[in-house]
Amino acid sequence: MTRRNALKILRAVVGNTRTAAEIFSALAVTIFVTTLPVEARAPRQEQPPRQEQTTDAQVVRGVANVTPKPEDVRRDEATQTKRAGIRIRVKDSDGQPVARKRFYLLERDVFAAGVDWSSRPRREQFLTGASAELREWLARHDCDSLYCPEYEAEFDAARESVPEFRRAYAEGLRKYKNPRTALRWITVSFPLKNLRTGFYERKRAWTEEAARRAGLVASVMTDERGDAYFLGVEQKDFYVSNVFPLERGRVVWSALVRVPALLPGKLHSASVELLAPKQ
Numbered sequence: 001m002t003r004r005n006a007l008k009i010l011r012a013v014v015g016n017t018r019t020a021a022e023i024f025s026a027l028a029v030t031i032f033v034t035t036l037p038v039e040a041r042a043p044r045q046e047q048p049p050r051q052e053q054t055t056d057a058q059v060v061r062g063v064a065n066v067t068p069k070p071e072d073v074r075r076d077e078a079t080q081t082k083r084a085g086i087r088i089r090v091k092d093s094d095g096q097p098v099a100r101k102r103f104y105l106l107e108r109d110v111f112a113a114g115v116d117w118s119s120r121p122r123r124e125q126f127l128t129g130a131s132a133e134l135r136e137w138l139a140r141h142d143c144d145s146l147y148c149p150e151y152e153a154e155f156d157a158a159r160e161s162v163p164e165f166r167r168a169y170a171e172g173l174r175k176y177k178n179p180r181t182a183l184r185w186i187t188v189s190f191p192l193k194n195l196r197t198g199f200y201e202r203k204r205a206w207t208e209e210a211a212r213r214a215g216l217v218a219s220v221m222t223d224e225r226g227d228a229y230f231l232g233v234e235q236k237d238f239y240v241s242n243v244f245p246l247e248r249g250r251v252v253w254s255a256l257v258r259v260p261a262l263l264p265g266k267l268h269s270a271s272v273e274l275l276a277p278k279q
Contacts, residue, residue, distance in 0.1 A: 060251050066255055083233060093278050105219070109254050123138075126202075133161060
């Protein structure tokens with residue numbers, strides 16, 4: 001059918017030339033669109049690029065292997081009131097133990113507690129005025145204050161190579177008149193007072209507040225092997241978390257643990273292996 005014949009029919013039906021032309025134009029557009037291939041009807045939506053699996057722009061979720069798995073735990077009401085235990089073992093991205101780090105037993109997932117990760121203190125905030133030699137020396141160990149076993153073992157060598165320790169030792173000699181005493185009290189004479197414990201104190205306050213938001217139950221410190229135990233805990237559901245991101249990799253763990261009954265002769269009834277993602 002030609003366009004002219006189609007318009008004549010529409011004009012006869014609606015009785016108005018202008019209206020008939022408008023209807024015809026609308027029908028023509030509809031027919032054209034519906035006969036197009038599907039991919040040509042609308043712009044193709046681009047898929048967003050795959051992002052690193054982060055829980056927040058500030059942190060990365062660590063991997064957790066829990067034994068037994070929470071879905072496999074069946075509690076016996078007869079033993080429900082008895083206490084149990086949780087063992088944790090923590091390793092970094094190189095598979096090395098994460099030693100002397102505090103972990104928390106929480107009632108809720110820390111990632112659902114409304115924690116503002118961007119507000120956490122950073123170590124570099126306390127390095128104002130520090131020499132390049134001191135920054136390099138501090139970077140060798142992941143310690144929160146100068147009162148750290150690894151640091152203390154290196155104070156004697158540090159007074160020879162790091163300006164701040166050289167000044168502290170000289171001040172100690174002037175004050176105590178004894179080389180051994182000056183070395184023993186070198187942190188007391190350290191010129192950057194805010195660096196001695198400032199980061200540790202701010203970090204502790206921030207972490208404890210974040211942990212309370214997630215229902216703080218208890219905390220433990222890992223040993224040299226990266227192991228720690230929560231003992232005497234109830235047979236309930238808990239989350240195990242470090243709360244404060246690791247210095248390396250910004251890793252935060254939050255592992256759900258469904259605590260089963262304690263078997264005779266055992267210290268713990270659940271184990272949690274916490275692993276930092278490979279970098």
